[in-house]
Amino acid sequence: MYERILVPTDGSDVAEAAVDHALDLAEKYDAEVHALYVVDIDSINLGLGTEQVDRLKQGRFDEMEEVKAKADEATGAVAARAAERGVEVVEHVSGGRPHKLIAEYAEDHDIGLIVMGSHGRAGVRRALLGSVTERTLRSTHVPVLVVDYLDED
Template identity: 35%
Template sequence: MHLLVALDDSEPGWAALEFACTEHADDDITVIHAVDPTSSGYGEIAHVGPSDLLERQREDAKELLAEAKDRAAERGCSIETDVTVGQPADTIVDYAADKELDLIVVGSHGRSGFSRVLLGSVAERVARQAPVPVTIVR
């Protein structure tokens, strides 16, 4: 089995990685971080420009994935990593389909009600759109 872990720098994201390493240690695991070029701090794009901002986001993603490799190794788990660019839910679903992966593992913040409507839920969108089973970890 080959599974995909979608990682952001959040407790649920790290919980998803831990789940994958605990429950699927003998399987192939690819961990990705989706860089969303449309999400930036207030005015950040005006100060550094779009290409510099994207490059900074990619560098941050590489550091995050290096930490993921370290955390996985501490659990005796070997992972592959990749940085993708695009809206996270769409990118995760497309990546899983393109690579013909068997399972997606994603963390969820567990928002409900108005905050979920306002902020959206990457995990929920992935679960609805994915061509493979999705495990949502909190």
């Protein structure tokens, strides 16, 4: 049913819950998992300047060690967990608006399913999806599985 499953990740607990589901489905359907980390250029410190923001948009993270390390850690964690299960993983890091890049990546790589976390909030706000998740749902025709996360603490 699914040949390629996209799991956007930022390394958070919410994203990790989605990774579990993505890997379970990948095992079941013998699918390849694509771990995508998007550096949100809108939330990056505005003090970076246009030259550094342009580098982020082009995927040039080598000069920004902290950003590169966080991205590699997030996608690497997916790859390590997938390797334990014998699931193939493609790691990718991009810079831009997350919902747009998730939708574009899904289309460009013939993704059959996107698995992503909800915002993970509790109470009244729990009924609302996170903004990236909601915008992704509106930006793509690829099925999206939204995994809820509730912090146990």
